[in-house]
Amino acid sequence: MLSYLIFALTIGGIYALLALSLNLVWGSAGMVNLGLAGFFGVGAYASAIATGAGAPVVFGWGVAALAGVAVGLLVTFATLRLRDDYLAIVTLGFAEMVRLVALNERWLTKGADGISGIAAPMKAELGTSGFNLFYLAIVSAIVLGVWWMLTRLDASPYGRTLKSIREDQELARFAGKPVLRFKYEAFALSAAIAALAGALYAHFQSYFSPDHIQPLITIYIFLGLTAGGVGRPAGAVAGGYAVLLFIEATRFAADVMPGLQAVQVAAFREILIGAALLIVLHLKPKGFLPETMPKAPKP
């Protein structure tokens, strides 16, 4: 049971990172990114390929973050004229593109077989249970670090500018803010965080395949962030952990519901997840940890 909890908390940390990434680009800058799984995949593949070529794992994570930045800039460039629903659709398409490239460029990604045996740092030295604890510590530390950084960002003039762009980008432009540059930077940073989450996942599981880049994980992160509180890093972290722990907890609901067939239990779990979101949004429309807006100082 303990090893399962450690595992769940590690994956929860990776979800929290993804939620932080989404919160930055969607919650702060107001750009809907349905392509989260794509950036996750770019990071996982970048790090898997780099470490597969002999680079140390930490270097692989750096490569993943840089790949995230590069791809993030590219996607922003391609979607400069798009907002809201249109941007959402294109980013969804971007994730599918990443999946197709991973599927077809066999020389690079081993195609549909996926890359197995991705280096797990210190696993040989620490043993399986030691490694799991060690990795939980690394992931948790990174979540804390990114959370701290994004909270600082949020409270800074930079964060306020992002939020002003979210509220009305014409007005922000009118106030003399270089809207375009802010968008590029926010998207690139967000993509880097998602890519880092992908790299952390790949080295934890030692396996990554195009099938990992399905929209399922994007949907879970959207659920988590919405429930946690859009626009606030603490809400993102709480939502990321909460959605994973809730999904896992529903497994045990099956034990107290005798008489249901396996397929009904599977469907029931999905109902529970949907219902929980509805209830949270009904009781707490802005999530558990809603965004706080500091009052403007008196003149």
Place this chain on the structure above:
Amino acid sequence: MTRIGMDINRRTLLAGTAAVAGTLAMPAIGRAQGAPIRVATLLPLTGAGGPYGPVMGKAVKAVVDEVNAAGGILGRRIELLGEDDQTNPEAGVRAARKLIDVDKVSAIMGTWASAVTTAVAPLCWGSGTFLATVSGADAITALPHQGFLIRTQPNTTLQGRKFGEFAIAQGAKSAFFLTPQTPFADSQFNNIKAAMEKAGGKAERLIYDDKKPSYRTEVDQALAGKPDALIFGGYTPDTTVLLKDVFRAGYKGQKIAFGYSVNAKLLEGVPPEVAEGIYTISPSPAEGSNAYKRLVKLIGVNNPDPYTTQVYDQINLILMAIAAGGDASGTAIKDNIRKVSQAAGGAVVDNAIDGLKLIAEKKAVNYDGASGPCDFTEIGDIQDCQFRYEQVKAGKITLVKIA
């Protein structure tokens, strides 16, 4: 009113709790003694594999119920757990971790998508849990699984060879293989090519995107070399479009496809002349075998799909391996599975109940299942399997031969 209602509820609840507690306190008379043996299914109940998982689960449960009714194994009851892999490797891993870490199962069976199997396999061999899968990708048995993995699905090396040999037998000297990008596109083609070249023929291929609305350029390219046979490696939706374009191009040669793509659904979706004369090849369950007949009766499904016949064989083999090893650990299953699947000179059995009786009498058994003979190689692939050759005649799929 409310108060009374609440009272009744509370009373009912108390009575219910007492009843449950009472049951727990009762001695386990008439039941198999000792801690239960835990095995689990990890099936696609939602997602792309959703149509297959539920029936597979039903087959496993039927076998477990049957063996429990006959007294369990080693004097212990079998407890069957199940999780949904959502046809997604990320979700599959989470489900497997729960089964391994919390439930401490000895064996997991039924993983369907190749990516899920590849993601789950390291957890299994790392924790000494036995894994039986129905995934087809060749790379799976090449993983360093130390014997903790078997698969009942024929690998694509075997399937590709059968396609090549069949094309030659139909008098084709050249074949063109049209396939989407799949884990087995490469090995499939290499084996078709090898089989064709062995008989003095040749083969070429083209990989296409399986979500396109039209394949005219692909078909033009395929027909440029005037091949005697076209081999289709795709799934139903893309093969439907492809066949229409091949018909439009006026192609008159042989057409060969997978049984799972050219099926009744495809025939409903195209004009009869488009699909006329296509041959299909599919790994055949051992229809007519005793195990197959038993399975049909057990789950009340007339034509169980290959995956269901395979997972039925997996649970039978795993239960017998536990009995033969006298131990319920994953390692015991690993060490004993081949002793019950292919013991030289062993008595041929087609179900776990008969097998368990013989094992109790210290006799060797050789299981022949609903999916085939179930004999495994060193790395966990099945050695041989029957294939079913069919042809579309007058809009109906008719059996040519099983060989």
